[in-house]
Amino acid sequence: MHKSSMNFWLMKTEPDVYSIDTLQKEKKTPWDGVRNYQARNFMRDSMEIGDKVLIYHSNAKPPGVVGLGKVASAPYPDPTDEKWIVVDIAFVKKFPRMVSLYEMREDPALKTMLVIKKGMRLSIQPVTEKEYTHVCHLAETT
DNA sequence: GCCAACGTTGGC
């Protein structure tokens, strides 16, 4: 059974470990190190090549969405631990400015986003197309 | 299978 509609995601990375700038330089990377079953299942069962991704800097000052990526491979074993899996994520663009967590929280249009919920640690989250588009729009406006 | 202890995430 195949899904045909495009999916949208938010994927967290700690900029001290792997930032949007590194992704821009490398153009594509295996999204390794995911050690949470729910996040793994999203990669394994729901992601499709071409899905659009908000790249989010966690453990940053401030935290927020810094740019865009896209899913660039089918799932395959995590090279750092073959019990887990990765997908490749390709660089798409770096935003002219960060859309901070604070700003997303304040925006009524984004009140359903998972990332703004207290205690939400999930490192890969589905977002709606509307949320995705709205975050992109915020990034392109002041 | 329960659940207390422990480890991790990640905002603040």
Added chain:
DNA sequence: GCCAACGTTGGC
């Protein structure tokens, strides 16, 4: 650096 929230581990 603190600690709330959550996920995992392991004894029973």
